[in-house]
Amino acid sequence: MMLVSSLRRASHAPWFTSMVTVVLLVIMLLAGAAGYDGFLSPQVMLNLLIDNAFLLVVAIGMSFVILSGGIDLSVGSVLALTTMVAAFLLQHWHWPPLLVMVTVLLMGAGFGAAMGAMIHYFKLQAFIVTLAGMFLARGLCYLISIDSITIDDPFFTAMSQTRIEFAGLFISPSVVIALIVLAVAIWMAHGTRFGRAVYAIGGSESSAMLMGLPVARTKVLVYAFSGFCASVGGLLFSFYMLSGYGLHAQGVELDAIAAVVIGGTLLTGGYGYVAGTLTGVLILGVIQTLIAFDGSLSSWWTKIFIGALLFVFCVAQRIISLGALRGKPAGSAKAAPVGASAGFSKLS
């Protein structure tokens, strides 16, 4: 009885959904360890980070967008465009790598800012604007070249092959970059005015406006940050693949959204933790690793598992938010269907 009531109390705490994810991750790791030899070795865990560093960075940008109550469907294409532009500038125009990296990062941030400005100033839906952005970025890739461009720049190759070793284990420089981005993002979300404005806008944009928060600037910055993160992800991806290609990273926007949702951020905005996104990305990685370890399951099971997890988390979020409604007094439990029908009007 004590346990039930404390669980119920815990379910109202803001960190609850994120904690559920951590518990799920631990369960999956233990299940993997029980089923397969060598699953829980430290290097396998680090490989999770190495293989998903780019996804982590992209998902961090997506977390901010979703926390602000929006969505960004263009991240996968911006990632591909980054690999393409970087490869083109390096291989055909022979720009120095540093200049290339600065250029593509500015390009990603500018792309995001332009979309954010359209969303805010012209009151367009985030979903349709970023959808068009997704087409545009993918199309621009093909305008540069329809073939894959191999990168043989010494700096990029070095980033690809360097192994940072410690205690017999190793990680790639990409992991370090991704973790730095994560740390900065956590600080931005919880330690800066910008972060508090993002949460406030996600909670209620009109309230945030009435409170005098810089809604316009924050919203544009959120999409700019997401575009920036997509470009950082694109650079990490080109370190990983050593090529630029228009077909790179198809469907990464869905993986990123899935990681954010599984990480416990509420899709209606204003509720969740950027750190939860790390857990979400790791869960997606563990699913892939489990399937790779099993060997008998085909790759499409990954999609089915991710879909199933998304389902479970969305339903759980819904029940929690309905529960929060019921927690309030005076007939608001009966108003749940109203909340249900109002809930879907928010995003699309």
Next chain:
Amino acid sequence: MSASMDSKLIPDAATHAGGAGWTALLRHPLVRPLAALALLLLIDFLLVPGFFRLEIKDGHLYGALIDIVNRAAPLMLAALGMTLVIATRGVDISVGAVVAISGAVAAILIGGKMVVVNGVPEYVSNVPMVWALAAAMGAALLCGAWNGVLVAGLGLQPIIATLILMVAGRGLAQLLTDGQIVTVYYKPFFFLGGGYLFGLPFSLYIAVGMFLLLALLMKKTALGLFIESVGINPVASRLAGIRTAALIFFVYMFCSACAGLAGLMIASNIKSADANNAGLLLELDAILAVTLGGTSLAGGKFSLVGSVIGALIIQTLTYTIYSLGVPPEVNMVVKSIVVFLVCLSQSPQFRRMLRMSKS
């Protein structure tokens, strides 16, 4: 006196009425999509030799226009379903996955075994084709019911609810086909997406039939009105006694049914089921077609004719780009710019800004 007044009044009234008629006509929501389509056709007329030429070969009509209409048919179906969903303030991004699933189910069940009858090799289907088609449509309806329950029952945001099926659905289709492209050898199945009836592509009849059925349902019953009212204000509609949840459920079922039919058409046209690529990004084209047709993404008023025209615009655009020898990849850039322009033209804030910069 009175006569002169009359004579003065009448032409005045007539010109006034005429003017009002013209502006009303120009303000008609279908003018812009029709103008866009006409512009594209004009470009084709000027730049593609023999674009409007129609020939009769083997008793069928052949020509660029027929080709466009035939290829636009699946998109028209998907756009019709999407129109209703968008009218209720929703969106269904699982259309492509449903296309893959229904195509996979049909292809597996029909398949085609070679049997030698009287010394002539012949392909027969694994199960009777009617059952296979029914099963494929059943699978599509199941998908629709799933989306409907998530949106109407659980109150998830439509984009997220259908995202689940979008991710998992293609996985399921690949599971069904074991990751392979399943080829169909059974001839009657090809009629659906590649056959001709009275000289016109059969797929066109399906799309037009679906359009007429829907138009009749919307005009002759209160369904259209209910859908609009749910889109304009879900809470008020529910309080006014409209069964909002049932309506939304129906709309998602219908959208998936359209997608399933489109999937059968595509599978029949390419004579196989490709779980990876069938209907890839079809949902985006369908949303684009609906927007081009003048239906606002904010829900409410919708135009079925507009969506059909939108689908034709997209297919004509694709055809034009191909026939002008521009790399087909440019298509995506053009499409995205079109979406930006259409969205901006729908934004009151943008129009106000234009007006201010003019004055």
